[in-house]
Amino acid sequence: MPELPEVEAVRLQLAKFVVGSRIGEIEILTPKYEVGMDKKKVVGARVVNVRRFGKILSIDLSNGFSIIIHLKLTGQLIYRGPNLKNPPPLSSRVAEGLPGKYTHIIFKLDRGGALYFNDLRQFGWMKIVQSSELKFQSDFLTKLGYEPPVVLDSPLPVLTLEEFGKILAGTKRAIKIVLMDQTKIAGVGNIYANDALWLAEINPLRPANRLTSKEVELLFKSIIKVLKNGIKMGGSSENTFVVPDGSEGKYQNFTLVYGREGLPCKRCGEKIRKISLGGRGTYFCPNCQK
């Protein structure tokens, strides 16, 4: 499930592969993906930049339009073409080749390149907007909040410790729910919320406004730490996630607590418990996360 580190891994490869390419034909294979995709706004334009706003990607074009994309749970963007010299083996997470069973959109690029949008569950979306409309708190960015400082060139305003403290003090919702609220903090999803809380030794159910200032600071640092580690590992291929060259991330092999139900806590050895919180799988150590 692509969160900030996963989407960042996609962004880095896309920037390498498609910046400078000209968009030729666009094939939309699944009718529901025609909504918001007015092809003639982008055909013939050149890709000038690839940005990331939280979990949303923006492919910026030379003609003032941007293609914005949310991969949600199972979306994939895969590139094949001349800018990928030695493609690694296509992960088995990409079903039935390219185009495959779950390919919905194909962007034909110049010099024989192509960008494929796959999505098994079809929760992901893609739409074309004017680049000038991609502003902080705009509807097109679904009113995303501040972003934890983990990359140098994020277009969203940086989440500071002070701002983080204010956000937590303003709600009594469970801390994990708040961490995953994109309108408050952009980019943190289920995997990294679980791991950050484990690292900070804080129970996911704790009301946000009841954290001590010490805990707030530790949690802030923990969020940054786990996100940076996720980026370093190229993201987590827990589900169907792959990067544009078709290879997988590594973080799923190094999660601190996520997905470790019944396994020993990496800190104290206690059995990791799984509960449902806000409809999402929540993993924690009942001994060291108080």
Added chain:
DNA sequence: AATTTAGCCTGCGCGC
């Protein structure tokens, strides 16, 4: 105004 819930969609694992 803040918070919770249903729905989008498909594959998978479970029980019968």
Added chain:
DNA sequence: TGCGCGCAGGCTAAAT
């Protein structure tokens, strides 16, 4: 073996 059913999950819109 095979079938149906519930569950998973990010995010939005609607309901409370």
